[in-house]
Amino acid sequence: MTEPLLGYLLDAAYIAAAVLFILALKWLSAPATARRGVRAGEIGMLLAVAGALLRHEIVSYQWILVAFFLGSAIGVPMAVFMPMTAVPQRTALSHAFGALAAALVGTAEYYLRSPALDAFTMTALDLEMLLGFLTFTGSLMAFGKLQELLPTRPITYRGQNIVNLSLLGLAVALALYLIVDPGATALFPVFAVLALVFGVLLIIPIGGADMPTVISLLNSYAGLSASAMGFVLDNKLLIIAGALDGASGFVLSVIMCRAMNRSFTNVLFGAFGAVQAGARAQVEQRTVRSASPEEAAAILEAATSVVIVPGYGMAVAQAQHKVRELYEALTKRGIEVRFAIHPVAGRMPGHMNVLLAEAEIPYDRLLEMDEINPEFPQTDVALVIGANDVTNPAARHDRSSPIYGMPILDVDKAKTVMVIKRSMNPGFAGIENELYYMDKTLMLFGDAKAVVGEMVKALSGTGRA
Amino acid sequence: MTPDLITDLYVFVLAGFVGFEVVKRVSPLLHTPLMSLTNAISAIAVVGSIAITGEQRGTLSTVLGTIAVTASTINVVGGFLITDRMLKMFKKKRDPKAR
Numbered sequence: 001m002t003e004p005l006l007g008y009l010l011d012a013a014y015i016a017a018a019v020l021f022i023l024a025l026k027w028l029s030a031p032a033t034a035r036r037g038v039r040a041g042e043i044g045m046l047l048a049v050a051g052a053l054l055r056h057e058i059v060s061y062q063w064i065l066v067a068f069f070l071g072s073a074i075g076v077p078m079a080v081f082m083p084m085t086a087v088p089q090r091t092a093l094s095h096a097f098g099a100l101a102a103a104l105v106g107t108a109e110y111y112l113r114s115p116a117l118d119a120f121t122m123t124a125l126d127l128e129m130l131l132g133f134l135t136f137t138g139s140l141m142a143f144g145k146l147q148e149l150l151p152t153r154p155i156t157y158r159g160q161n162i163v164n165l166s167l168l169g170l171a172v173a174l175a176l177y178l179i180v181d182p183g184a185t186a187l188f189p190v191f192a193v194l195a196l197v198f199g200v201l202l203i204i205p206i207g208g209a210d211m212p213t214v215i216s217l218l219n220s221y222a223g224l225s226a227s228a229m230g231f232v233l234d235n236k237l238l239i240i241a242g243a244l245d246g247a248s249g250f251v252l253s254v255i256m257c258r259a260m261n262r263s264f265t266n267v268l269f270g271a272f273g274a275v276q277a278g279a280r281a282q283v284e285q286r287t288v289r290s291a292s293p294e295e296a297a298a299i300l301e302a303a304t305s306v307v308i309v310p311g312y313g314m315a316v317a318q319a320q321h322k323v324r325e326l327y328e329a330l331t332k333r334g335i336e337v338r339f340a341i342h343p344v345a346g347r348m349p350g351h352m353n354v355l356l357a358e359a360e361i362p363y364d365r366l367l368e369m370d371e372i373n374p375e376f377p378q379t380d381v382a383l384v385i386g387a388n389d390v391t392n393p394a395a396r397h398d399r400s401s402p403i404y405g406m407p408i409l410d411v412d413k414a415k416t417v418m419v420i421k422r423s424m425n426p427g428f429a430g431i432e433n434e435l436y437y438m439d440k441t442l443m444l445f446g447d448a449k450a451v452v453g454e455m456v457k458a459l460s461g462t463g464r465a
Numbered sequence: 466m467t468p469d470l471i472t473d474l475y476v477f478v479l480a481g482f483v484g485f486e487v488v489k490r491v492s493p494l495l496h497t498p499l500m501s502l503t504n505a506i507s508a509i510a511v512v513g514s515i516a517i518t519g520e521q522r523g524t525l526s527t528v529l530g531t532i533a534v535t536a537s538t539i540n541v542v543g544g545f546l547i548t549d550r551m552l553k554m555f556k557k558k559r560d561p562k563a564r
């Protein structure tokens with residue numbers, strides 16, 4: 001093929017890929033067209049990869065093929081056999097891989113082209129590597145916390161923010177120096193190590209419940225890093241795809257922050273650790289009403305509308321399939337059952353929806369906070385399974401509460417509230433939940449899966465006779 | 466270089482805005498698949514990695530490139546597969562014929 005013709009074809013392929021990527025996200029807006037979106041993304045990726053392979057500069061395919069093979073051998077089993085409960089971990093890991101790729105390409109480009117790097121290209125390289133390296137280690141830390149290889153509680157120490165910020169400052173200073181003097185190859189490894197260490201330190205003080213925000217932010221960084229790579233290589237498709245990913249991660253982090261009524265800085269630098277001590281001190285002795293699963297089942301049976309509020313506890317107990325059985329048992333009796341999903345329930349955006357969809361609960365039963373909140377006053381029973389802070393009425397009225405102002409599910413407005421909980425231990429934020437002490441609240445103590453299972457058993461015992 | 470920089474910045478800003486507008490419309494129901502799909506798409510970094518690996522410009526760049534292609538391939542293959550696996554589960558009513 002002649003040189004200019006191939007060039008035009010490559011451009012055409014890249015433009016088509018960019019269009020397909022945008023369509024992929026557009027079609028993802030509704031479940032009915034979402035799978036078409038995945039197809040569009042796949043075709044776009046195929047075009048882009050084929051284009052990249054056909055370029056004349058490619059002289060050897062040996063290592064590319066080895067890497068394709070290795071990547072598929074790791075990626076395919078991970079995607080096919082991974083249980084849905086592990087989606088947050090896998091997502092964190094894939095952010096790490098994406099960021100690693102960007103950072104390594106940046107490193108290679110730097111050593112190939114230094115010192116003949118103009119200020120603009122070096123700036124893009126700096127950004128690519130800074131974001132790439134810190135997202136790589138940061139995402140690995142997030143993976144460790146989600147997989148519970150590392151402690152999920154925030155790890156804090158005195159002067160933590162000062163240490164972190166000075167480290168970041170140092171890395172940025174080195175990056176700036178490299179722009180002025182790209183030939184300073186000795187400084188480069190120092191810069192890379194600083195970025196790697198900063199990624200670790202950034203995630204250490206972040207607790208499990210803040211993971212939805214953090215994972216979205218890391219998603220955004222990984223995308224921006226790929227976009228910066230596009231500037232370095234002057235590849236517009238990379239810039240577009242990276243910008244789409246960056247924007248998506250950013251939008252999600254904003255939604256998550258808003259759902260917790262916190263700012264980015266507060267999530268990243270204001271670990272809840274400090275709050276915990278204060279809130280624990282003022283715990284007073286109050287009584288709660290507890291009930292057995294059988295009693296709960298009898299109340300549910302008499303209801304006409306039930307709203308189930310799932311939280312991370314449901315995921316931990318792997319109770320989603322038992323919840324489906326409960327949903328079916330109640331629906332069969334003509335009881336209206338809906339699910340109230342708080343934006344930050346679980347460990348990543350949309351976590352609960354995926355788990356409940358996996359358990360084959362129809363998605364039109366899953367309602368967002370704004371849709372379901374006006375419905376609670378007309379609801380007979382609100383059943384809270386493994387959710388805590390997102391149901392705490394203190395967020396609405398108690399100005400001294402650390403979660404004051406956070407939008408919550410108005411569970412307390414239902415006629416009866418049932419809470420399945422392992423024990424009376426306060427949730428992640430370490431705050432007492434006054435919902436548990438209300439007269440209309442029944443506490444069902446035990447493992448979510450076991451308790452829901454017994455409720456289902458009680459319901460099937462009475463229903464058929 | 467300078468005209469390239471300007472065009473690249475235009476492309477970045479416009480793509481960012483398109484991203485905002487499109488992602489804002491995605492139902493919260495699908496936020497998890499959204500994240501895994503955008504992650505797969507941004508594994509387009511594979512294009513840069515392929516160039517570094519295939520152009521054979523030195524041992525270091527070939528080694529780094531090979532690792533980069535491996536990492537992005539994991540994301541490309543795994544990302545699309547898992548997104549589709551998730552989306553397959555979202556059903557409106559229970560349909561006995563559906564898998």
